[in-house]
Amino acid sequence: MEAPLPPRESAEFVAVRSQDVFVEKGGVDRVAEMLLEKVPGREFGLGGWKSLHELNPQATDEDAVNWVFVVDTLNFSFWSEQEDRKCAVKYRSKTYSGYWALCAAVNRALDEGIPLTRASFYATVTLDQLQHILHSDTDVPMPLIEERHQILNETGKILLEKFGGSFLNCVRKSDKSAQKLLSLVVESFPSYRDVAVYQGKRISFYKRAQILVADTWCVLEGKGDGCFNDISSITMFADYRLPQVLAHLGAIRYSDELLKKLLKGEMFLSGDKQEVEIRGCSVWCVELIRDRLLELSEEKGVKICVEINSVLLDYYLWDYARDHREDMKGIPFHRIRCIYY
Numbered sequence: 273m274e275a276p277l278p279p280r281e282s283a284e285f286v287a288v289r290s291q292d293v294f295v296e297k298g299g300v301d302r303v304a305e306m307l308l309e310k311v312p313g314r315e316f317g318l319g320g321w322k323s324l325h326e327l328n329p330q331a332t333d334e335d336a337v338n339w340v341f342v343v344d345t346l347n348f349s350f351w352s353e354q355e356d357r358k359c360a361v362k363y364r365s366k367t368y369s370g371y372w373a374l375c376a377a378v379n380r381a382l383d384e385g386i387p388l389t390r391a392s393f394y395a396t397v398t399l400d401q402l403q404h405i406l407h408s409d410t411d412v413p414m415p416l417i418e419e420r421h422q423i424l425n426e427t428g429k430i431l432l433e434k435f436g437g438s439f440l441n442c443v444r445k446s447d448k449s450a451q452k453l454l455s456l457v458v459e460s461f462p463s464y465r466d467v468a469v470y471q472g473k474r475i476s477f478y479k480r481a482q483i484l485v486a487d488t489w490c491v492l493e494g495k496g497d498g499c500f501n502d503i504s505s506i507t508m509f510a511d512y513r514l515p516q517v518l519a520h521l522g523a524i525r526y527s528d529e530l531l532k533k534l535l536k537g538e539m540f541l542s543g544d545k546q547e548v549e550i551r552g553c554s555v556w557c558v559e560l561i562r563d564r565l566l567e568l569s570e571e572k573g574v575k576i577c578v579e580i581n582s583v584l585l586d587y588y589l590w591d592y593a594r595d596h597r598e599d600m601k602g603i604p605f606h607r608i609r610c611i612y613y
C-alpha cells in the first residue's frame with residue numbers, strides 16, 4: 273500500500289478541497305501581526321518549553337527523554353463532557369486539568385517511586401496499577417484508561433525489543449533528522465499511526481509523533497542528539513484545541529452546517545470528512561501564519577532572534593488557548609474520543 277502523504281502536503285491537499293472549513297486570509301494576517309510583537313519574547317523560544325512549564329523535565333538526560341516518550345504516548349483525549357466536571361490531579365499543592373493532569377500524574381507516580389518512565393515497567397503494568405497511577409482527585413477519571421493501558425503495554429514491549437528499552441536509542445538512530453525520527457516512530461509504534469483517507473487520498477497528521485519529535489527537540493534544548501537540522505519541516509500538531517483557538521482568532525471559519533454540529537456537541541469519528549477538514553485546514557492555516565510572519569518581519573525589519581517554525585507557533589497558540597479559556601467559551605471544539613490526539 274502506498275505511503276500516505278506527509279503531514280504538510282496532507283494539510284494543503286485537504287485545505288484546497290475543503291467544503292466545511294475555510295482558512296481566512298484576513299485572520300491569518302491578523303494573527304501573524306499579533307505574533308510579530310510576541311516574537312522577541314521569551315515565551316516564543318525553544319527555552320519556553322521548560323521555563324514556562326514547571327511540570328516538564330528540566331534536565332536533558334536519558335530519563336528526561338523517556339519522560340517525554342511516555343507522556344506523548346499517552347498524550348490524547350483529555351476533554352471532559354462538562355467543563356465544570358473534569359479529571360484533575362493535585363501535585364505539589366497545585367491542581368492540574370487536561371493534558372497537564374497527565375503530566376502531574378506521571379510526576380506524582382515518579383515521586384512515589386513508581387518507575388513509570390521505564391519500559392520494563394510499563395510494558396507489563398496492569399490496568400489496576402495504571403488506574404492508580406492516573407487516578408483523578410475528582411470523581412471524573414481520565415478518559416480512555418483501557419486504551420492507555422493497552423498502548424503502554426504495546427509500546428513498552430516494542431521499545432524493549434527494538435530500542436533496548438530507551439527512546440534515546442530511537443532518537444540516536446535518526447541521525448539528527450526530525451523527519452527520520454518521525455518515520456522511525458510511526459513505523460515502530462502502531463498507536464502513533466495517525467492517518468486518514470480524504471477524497472480517495474491516503475493522508476497523515478501524525479499529531480502525537482510530531483509533538484514527540486518537537487518535545488524531544490525541546491527537552492534536549494536543540495543540542496546534541498536533539499539538534500534536528502530539519503525541525504522546521506514539522507507542522508503544527510492537529511489536536512482539538514488549536515482549531516478552537518484559530519476559529520476564535522478568525523483564522524479559520526466553519527460552514528453553518530458544521531458550526532451547528534459543533535455547537536450541539538455532536539461526536540465525530542476519526543477519519544470523518546469534516547473532522548479531517550478541521551484538522552487539515554488548521555495545520556495549513558498555521559503554515560500560512562508562519563509564512564506571513566516571516567514576510568512581515570522582513571517588511572518591518574523586525575529582527576527575529578529565534579527560529580520561527582510551526583512547532584514554536586503551535587506551542588505559543590496552544591498556551592494562548594489555555595490562557596484564554598474564558599474568552600473562547602463560545603467557540604466549540606470538535607468532540608472525538610480517539611487515541612491520536
Ligand SMILES: Nc1nc2c(c(CN[C@H]3C=C[C@H](O)[C@@H]3O)cn2[C@@H]2O[C@H](COP(=O)(O)O)[C@@H](O)[C@H]2O)c(=O)[nH]1
Pocket residue numbers: 320321325328347348349350351369370371372483508509510511512513514586587590591594613
Ligand atoms: N497542538 C498542540 N496540542 C497539544 C499540545 C499539548 C501539550 N504541549 C505542551 C507541553 C509542552 C509545550 O510547552 C506545550 O505547551 C497537548 N496537546 C493536545 O491538546 C489537547 C489537550 O488540551 P486540554 O484539554 O486543553 O488539556 C490534547 O489533544 C493534547 O494531545 C501542544 O503543545 N500543541
